[in-house]
Structures are given as structure tokens and as C-alpha cells.
Amino acid sequence: MLLDARTIPDGAQLETDLCIIGGGPAGITVAHALAGRSTRILLLESGPDEYDDPTQSLYDGESVGLPYYSLKFSRLRFFGGSANHWGGYCMPHQAADFEARTWIPHSGWPIGEMDLAPYYPRAAELVGIDTTRFDLDWWITQDQDRPLPFDAARAVTRVVQIVRQNRRGFRFRDDLQDASNVTLCLRANALEIVTDDQGRTTREVRVGTLEGARFSVAARAFVLATGGIENARLLLASNGQNPAGVGNDHDLVGRFFGEHPRFGAATFVPTDRAIPLGFHFPHRASLSTIEGYIGLPRELQRREELVDVQILMQRELGPSFDDAVDAPVVRDALALPRNLTQGRLDEFGSHLANVVGDLSTFQQFTVPGAPLPIPYPELVGEVLNRNTADRLELIPAIFGDLAGAAYAQLYGAPITTAIFRTRIDQAPNPESRVALGTERDAFGMLRGQLDWQLTDLDRYSVRRTLEIIGAEIGRLGLGRLQITFDADGQAWPEDMSGGYHHAGTTRMSADPRRGVVDGNCRVHGLDNLYIAGSSVFPTVGSGNPTYVLVALALRLADHLGTVLS
Amino acid sequence: MERADAGAKRTDQVVVYAGIPARIAAYFVDAVILSLLFFAVLAVLTLVIGPTVRFVSPLDVLRARVVVDPGRVVLDALVTTALSAAYFAFSWNRMGASPGQWLLGLRLRDRRGRIGLGVRDALIRWALLGPPLGLIAVIVGTLAPLLRPSAIAVAAVWQLILLVTTTRNERKQGIHDRAAGSTVVTSSRLADRVGSDGGVAAGAP
Numbered sequence: 001m002l003l004d005a006r007t008i009p010d011g012a013q014l015e016t017d018l019c020i021i022g023g024g025p026a027g028i029t030v031a032h033a034l035a036g037r038s039t040r041i042l043l044l045e046s047g048p049d050e051y052d053d054p055t056q057s058l059y060d061g062e063s064v065g066l067p068y069y070s071l072k073f074s075r076l077r078f079f080g081g082s083a084n085h086w087g088g089y090c091m092p093h094q095a096a097d098f099e100a101r102t103w104i105p106h107s108g109w110p111i112g113e114m115d116l117a118p119y120y121p122r123a124a125e126l127v128g129i130d131t132t133r134f135d136l137d138w139w140i141t142q143d144q145d146r147p148l149p150f151d152a153a154r155a156v157t158r159v160v161q162i163v164r165q166n167r168r169g170f171r172f173r174d175d176l177q178d179a180s181n182v183t184l185c186l187r188a189n190a191l192e193i194v195t196d197d198q199g200r201t202t203r204e205v206r207v208g209t210l211e212g213a214r215f216s217v218a219a220r221a222f223v224l225a226t227g228g229i230e231n232a233r234l235l236l237a238s239n240g241q242n243p244a245g246v247g248n249d250h251d252l253v254g255r256f257f258g259e260h261p262r263f264g265a266a267t268f269v270p271t272d273r274a275i276p277l278g279f280h281f282p283h284r285a286s287l288s289t290i291e292g293y294i295g296l297p298r299e300l301q302r303r304e305e306l307v308d309v310q311i312l313m314q315r316e317l318g319p320s321f322d323d324a325v326d327a328p329v330v331r332d333a334l335a336l337p338r339n340l341t342q343g344r345l346d347e348f349g350s351h352l353a354n355v356v357g358d359l360s361t362f363q364q365f366t367v368p369g370a371p372l373p374i375p376y377p378e379l380v381g382e383v384l385n386r387n388t389a390d391r392l393e394l395i396p397a398i399f400g401d402l403a404g405a406a407y408a409q410l411y412g413a414p415i416t417t418a419i420f421r422t423r424i425d426q427a428p429n430p431e432s433r434v435a436l437g438t439e440r441d442a443f444g445m446l447r448g449q450l451d452w453q454l455t456d457l458d459r460y461s462v463r464r465t466l467e468i469i470g471a472e473i474g475r476l477g478l479g480r481l482q483i484t485f486d487a488d489g490q491a492w493p494e495d496m497s498g499g500y501h502h503a504g505t506t507r508m509s510a511d512p513r514r515g516v517v518d519g520n521c522r523v524h525g526l527d528n529l530y531i532a533g534s535s536v537f538p539t540v541g542s543g544n545p546t547y548v549l550v551a552l553a554l555r556l557a558d559h560l561g562t563v564l565s
Numbered sequence: 566m567e568r569a570d571a572g573a574k575r576t577d578q579v580v581v582y583a584g585i586p587a588r589i590a591a592y593f594v595d596a597v598i599l600s601l602l603f604f605a606v607l608a609v610l611t612l613v614i615g616p617t618v619r620f621v622s623p624l625d626v627l628r629a630r631v632v633v634d635p636g637r638v639v640l641d642a643l644v645t646t647a648l649s650a651a652y653f654a655f656s657w658n659r660m661g662a663s664p665g666q667w668l669l670g671l672r673l674r675d676r677r678g679r680i681g682l683g684v685r686d687a688l689i690r691w692a693l694l695g696p697p698l699g700l701i702a703v704i705v706g707t708l709a710p711l712l713r714p715s716a717i718a719v720a721a722v723w724q725l726i727l728l729v730t731t732t733r734n735e736r737k738q739g740i741h742d743r744a745a746g747s748t749v750v751t752s753s754r755l756a757d758r759v760g761s762d763g764g765v766a767a768g769a770p
Contacts, residue, residue: 368642
């Protein structure tokens with residue numbers, strides 16, 4: 001059933017078995033997994049079905065630490081949540097991600113890889129990937145491209161799958177709407193979680209609409225699934241009974257904010273520009289799209305006492321191809337169908353003329369008057385005299401920008417250099433945190449304040465990882481790695497950003513003094529409040545959060561199914 | 566230039582006009598030969614007076630590294646057009662067929678039914694076959710690049726007109742044949758194998 005919160009009378013008291021707060025991937029997964037059962041579910045989603053700026057503005061907040069994205073837009077606040085701008089990258093955490101590593105303070109999960117393993121097949125269906133295989137050996141059998149031939153004791157390639165664009169929505173709205181036991185309530189903003197006087201049981205959640213109505217929802221259990229910043233903010237702001245907020249007896253809520261920091265840290269200059277690097281960029285393999293990240297083997301990380309740093313390559317094409325890909329005529333060609341369907345024949349004509357002109361580029365290099373389009377002898381000689389990469393560089397110049405862009409799209413283009421961008425599994429840091437700010441949103445709730453911080457271990461790990469990979473690249477004769485990251489300086493690179501991967505702010509631990517939730521994602525000290533999403537990750541991990549959090553949400557749904565039945 | 570006696574024989578027997586497929590095949594063979602000839606001649610020209618297409622530097626990684634000398638393009642077009650004229654006029658006059666036609670078993674007859682064309686008729690036939698239009702397209706395209714597609718289109722339309730007029734004519738004479746007084750006939754069974762759909766006439770001149 002679909003419900004618009006604006007139709008609920010002011011002061012109403014709703015009652016259900018399970019109240020899920022947040023209609024993003026985590027909340028939707030829990031509801032979807034329990035759809036069709038006897039448990040009554042009310043899913044509260046702050047936004048409508050599409051982007052709505054007044055609702056989105058509720059995310060606005062202040063960033064006082066390392067430079068970070070605008071908090072207003074680092075998550076999307078409408079049904080489907082941040083899956084609406086998801087990049088579709090999927091990789092599970094590795095076994096080592098769950099382990100307590102002595103050299104990484106606060107590391108270790110109370111659950112292990114095998115606890116999530118049964119849920120990955122279903123998670124794969126929900127996120128839209130075709131297989132749960134991530135082992136490199138298997139993918140090599142499916143792929144024409146090959147990873148760089150590292151010695152497995154020195155460097156490794158890890159496979160990440162990328163969900164096709166048209167499958168990334170994660171909405172499942174029809175499924176939820178059709179389920180007899182699920183009510184999807186849009187435009188319902190959770191304002192406060194209210195516990196009993198002892199703070200042992202969650203009694204209700206107070207809800208408001210931007211139009212001014214207020215109502216409450218009582219339930220046997222609650223799942224908070226509003227993202228890594230909002231989960232903490234709502235718990236902290238729910239301070240009616242306890243000034244520290246809900247679930248915050250040990251001052252852990254909001255702390256340990258983690259990300260996958262990424263920045264250009266090195267430049268790879270191949271010895272031969274024709275070295276095949278295609279495996280390390282997004283490409284088709286069998287029916288899937290995959291990409292190979294570069295990292296260190298876990299045993300080496302253990303010996304070197306490093307956090308996990310994965311490397312993503314960002315290629316810089318040969319200049320001719322770079323220009324071709326960005327050439328105006330490419331946009332003209334892409335605009336042709338639109339011009340035609342919109343009846344803009346004047347633009348269609350001028351764009352078509354440009355396209356025809358570009359496609360006839362080769363004609364100016366052919367011998368005039370020859371009945372067949374044979375190239376000038378000097379052009380043939382030049383092409384034959386060049387090496388493979390330089391020869392390829394001539395494609396846009398000889399055949400035009402469209403041909404160059406098409407070639408780059410289909411086969412990749414000669415690469416002059418590749419930027420090595422980091423993807424750090426940042427060390428858990430209690431000083432990296434989400435807190436309440438001083439400004440208030442439209443409901444009068446204190447806005448979130450993010451103080452993102454990294455540690456010296458992160459810095460050292462980046463440098464050392466690059467040194468090891470660079471040495472391996474040199475040993476193989478593949479080229480040189482110019483490390484641009486200044487590990488000795490205090491400042492982080494200006495281009496540093498996150499991956500919109502918010503983790504750690506309601507971290508999981510078996511010990512209430514070390515974590516906000518237990519191994520079943522239940523908030524310590526409260527018998528019916530659960531948290532879903534990457535905010536429970538004690539470490540961000542090497543995998544991509546969405547795939548892992550969906551598996552974890554399925555596991556939570558399993559647990560709730562048992563508890564509530 | 567005198568025509569060869571061997572080509573001056575009067576043929577009063579049954580004449581088979583060459584079909585379109587055989588004539589196109591012959592033209593394709595000539596196109597290959599001419600293209601290779603042009604390539605060789607321009608290679609020599611490049612060695613003697615320098616290249617038409619220049620590369621700013623083999624190591625240069627900037628755009629627009631391939632530069633075409635427009636003056637040389639026009640010169641090249643004049644050379645290739647002259648070569649084309651010489652190739653066809655000579656072969657039609659001296660051999661009664663271009664090398665491609667010869668290989669396909671085709672022969673050209675003049676107004677009197679003799680094998681081979683006079684130089685004037687050969688040049689008229691060559692001119693109307695279209696190569697001068699190609700030269701014009703090159704010159705127009707060099708002076709006004711925006712007009713190049715139009716010039717190429719005119720040349721292409723002319724080829725279509727030749728094809729249609731040849732196909733629709735009882736004696737398979739296109740505009741170029743009618744102007745030069747030529748007919749294309751078969752001299753062997755090879756043309757039949759290629760696919761002759763030509764007409765048959767008894768004692769046709």
C-alpha cells in the first residue's frame with residue numbers, strides 16, 4: 001500500500017509490527033525481504049518519489065574537517081535514496097576486512113565473511129549483478145583483457161562488478177506497494193526516536209511533514225536506515241530521555257566516521273603506450289561490466305602493517321583521442337536523433353553537415369582523381385613507420401573525430417599515462433565524527449556537522465603501498481610510477497574526496513563499550529531498535545558498501561523475521 | 566595517331582553488346598590498375614619535389630599533425646587526371662579496349678563498326694566518363710572546402726546518369742558512348758561468364 005504522509009491527520013498514532021525509517025537500499029532491502037509475510041511493515045520515507053528540494057535541504061549541514069562534499073547532496077532524500085545516483089560498483093568485503101588487525105586500532109567486526117556469504121546471492125539479484133563470482137582466476141576465463149601480470153606475493157588485482165545503468169534504481173516500489181503487509185509512506189520525516197523511561201525499549205518514532213502535520217508510529221521493532229550521517233544525527237537528536245541521545249551511553253554514536261578517501265597519488269608512465277591496461281578500466285567481460293583494482297596481498301599488508309589501499313586507474317588518453325572524445329562533432333552526432341524527434345530540422349541539418357564533414361576527413365588524404373580511395377604514399381609510409389600506439393594516435397587525424405571517439409569507446413585508446421587514484425579503507429578514528437551542529441532545519445532539528453579526519457596510518461599506508469606497487473611495475477618493466485603524494489606533509493591532496501561511502505557512525509561490536517550495535521545490528525541496550533546500512537561497518541572495508549550493506553540488511557531481515565514471528 | 570589494322574576489321578557477323586555487369590567489372594579492374602599507377606607516380610613525385618601530406622613531427626603529440634598542401638593537391642589532381650586521360654585514350658585507340666575491358670573480353674567499336682576509337686572520340690568518351698568532374702571537385706574543394714561535398718555529389722550523380730542511360734539504351738550506349746559514337750561489344754565468352762545482359766543485333770554497325 002502507498003500512503004502520502006500529508007493525508008495522515010495531525011496527531012494521529014499509527015501502530016505496526018516493524019517500522020523502517022528510510023527508503024534507501026538498506027530500508028528497502030529489509031522491507032522487500034519481509035514482504036508477503038504476516039509481519040506488518042510501515043516504511044517511512046522522507047521524500048516523495050522524485051527529487052524535491054525542500055526535502056533534500058533537510059540534509060544540509062556543516063563540514064568542519066577535511067574538505068568534503070556538500071552534505072546536502074552527499075545523499076539523496078527521496079524513494080530509492082542514494083541508489084538514485086549510485087555508481088553501481090559492487091565488491092564484497094574480503095575475509096581480512098572482518099578481522100581485528102593489531103596494527104589498526106578499533107578494527108574487527110563481531111561477524112565474519114561467512115556470516116554474510118549466504119546472503120550475497122540474493123543481494124546480487126537485488127543490486128543487479130549477474131554473478132557472485134569475484135575471484136580473478138574465474139574472471140580471466142570470461143575476459144579477453146588481462147590484468148597486469150603481478151607476482152601475487154607483491155601485488156594483486158581485485159575484480160569489481162559494475163551494475164548496468166538501467167538496473168541501478170533499486171526502487172522495487174511495485175513489489176512493496178503490492179505486498180499486503182507493507183505500507184510505504186512517502187513524505188514522512190522521522191524527527192525523534194522515543195524510548196521508555198528506562199531507555200530500554202523504543203516506544204515510538206515521531207514523524208512530521210514539511211506541511212506541518214505531526215504524527216507518531218509505534219511498533220514492536222524499529223529499523224533505522226537513513227544513511228551514515230543521518231542515522232547518527234537522528235540518534236543524537238533523539239535526546240528527550242537522555243541528553244546524549246539514543247544508543248549513545250558510551251559516546252560512540254557519530255564517531256568513527258569512515259570513507260574511502262580517493263585522490264590522485266601517482267602517475268603511471270607505461271614503457272610502451274600499447275601495454276594493454278583495459279582490464280583495469282571499466283570494460284565488458286562476458287555479459288558483465290567489470291574493473292580491476294590494484295592492491296597489495298593481505299599477507300604483505302600484515303607484514304608491513306598497512307591499511308588496505310586499493311588503486312583505481314584513471315587513464316589519460318593520447319591527446320588526439322582526448323580531443324576527439326570531446327570534439328563538438330561528437331555532440332553533434334549524439335544530438336541528431338534528438339533533433340529529429342523534436343522536429344528541429346534546422347539544427348538537424350547543421351549537425352548532419354558537421355558529421356558528414358567529419359566523416360569525409362579521410363578523403364583529403366587520398367590521391368585526387370584516383371578511382372579508388374587510396375591514401376597518399378607518404379601517409380602509408382608514415383603509418384608503417386610508427387609503433388602501434390603512435391599509429392593509433394593517427395586515427396582521429398586521418399579518419400576524423402567521430403572515428404577517434406568511436407575507437408576510444410570500443411577499444412580504448414593509446415594511453416600516455418594513467419593516474420593512480422587511491423581508495424583507502426581508512427583506519428577507524430574516533431575523532432572523525434558526525435555531531436549535531438548549531439543550525440536547525442525546517443523541523444527545528446539541529447543539522448548535522450561532519451568532522452572528517454584521517455590518521456598517520458592512512459598516510460603511511462598510501463605511500464608504502466605505492467612504493468611496493470611501483471617497485472613491482474618497475475621489476476616487470478611495465479613502466480615507471482611517479483609518486484606525487486607527499487607522505488611527509490601535513491596536508492592531504494587538494495583533489496581528495498570520498499566515495500560517498502559513509503560508514504562507522506553507529507559501528508558494530510559485540511562489546512557495548514566499543515560499538516553502538518551488536519552483531520545482529522541491534523542497538524546495544526535497546527531491545528527493539530536496529531540499524532541498517534553502512535553506518536554499522538566498524539571499518540569501511542575493501543568492498544563496495546552498497547553490495548555489502550544489502551547483504552547485511554538481508555541478514556538483519558532474517559533476524560527480524562525470527563524475532564517478530 | 567593511327568588505329569591498329571588488327572582493330573580495324575569490319576565485323577558483319579552477329580554483334581553482342583556488352584552487358585552492364587561486365588562493363589562495371591572492367592571499370593573496376595581499370596580502377597585498380599589506375600589507382601596503383603597513380604600511387605606509384607605520386608610516390609615518385611613526392612621523392613622528387615616533396616610530399617603533399619606532411620607530418621608536423623613524428624614525435625609531436627599535438628593535434629593537427631597531418632597537414633595537406635592544397636597547391637600540391639591541385640597539382641596532383643592535374644597529374645592524375647592527365648594520366649587517366651592518357652591511359653584510356655591510348656588503350657582505346659591502340660588496343661580497342663582499356664586493359665580492364667581487354668581482360669573481360671570487351672571491345673570498343675567506333676561509328677563505322679571498327680574496333681578502336683580515334684583519339685578525339687576517345688578523349689570525348691573519357692571526358693564524359695567523369696574524370697574531369699573529379700578534378701573540378703578537387704579544385705572546388707581546395708578553394709572552397711564547404712563546397713566539396715556538393716562537387717562530389719555532382720560527380721556521383723553524373724555516374725548514375727551514365728549508368729541509367731547505358732542501361733536503357735538498346736545498344737547499351739550511355740551519353741558518353743553516344744557522344745563518342747562508340748559501342749561496347751563482347752569479343753569472347755569471358756564477358757558472358759561475368760554476366761552479360763547485352764543486346765544482340767545482326768550486322769549492326
